[in-house]
Amino acid sequence: MCPAHRPSPSGPASDEPSSDEASLDELLLGAARALRRRWASGLGPDLSPHDARALRVVGHHGPTRLGVVAEHLRIAPRSATDVVDRLESRGLVARAPDPADRRAMTVSLTPRGEEVLAQVDAARREGAADFFGGLTDRERASLAAVLARLDDRPSR
Secondary structure (H helix, E strand, C coil), X not given: CCHHHCCECCXXXXXXXXXXXXXXXXXXXXXXXXXXXXXXCCCCCCCCHXXXXXXXHHHHHCCEEHHHHHHHHCCCHHHHHHHHHHHHHCCCEEEEEEXXXXXXXXXXXXXXXXXXXXXXXXXXXXXXXXXXXXXXXXXXXXXXXXXXXXXXXXXC
């Protein structure tokens, strides 16, 4: 008999999922990937989901240092430099000296970057509405409450 189906002292079967059932982490990661695919399909071929996230960080934090971009993307500062280089080469962001520290640089959106960010945000909203559209209001509220409890980011 499979250990997952072995009778337990408290009842006929274990509460553990069988080997053919997905675990919670697999279900959550699968749902996250499916949601990301939905909104990424609205980005077009010119912008990767990773670059779109970086654009959102820059756009939502105003002129900011590369270290802040790296922190929000949870990547190394050198990797953030590469991402910002790609966005800058496409005319979406611009670097400028940090007025508070002339040795440091900030990055901000260009007018073209603002347009693209608006498209990214619209694609994200549209993808999320489609993805969660099959849930009832009560299911969405329950899911939001559970995910908020699991979120490891500090409060805003």
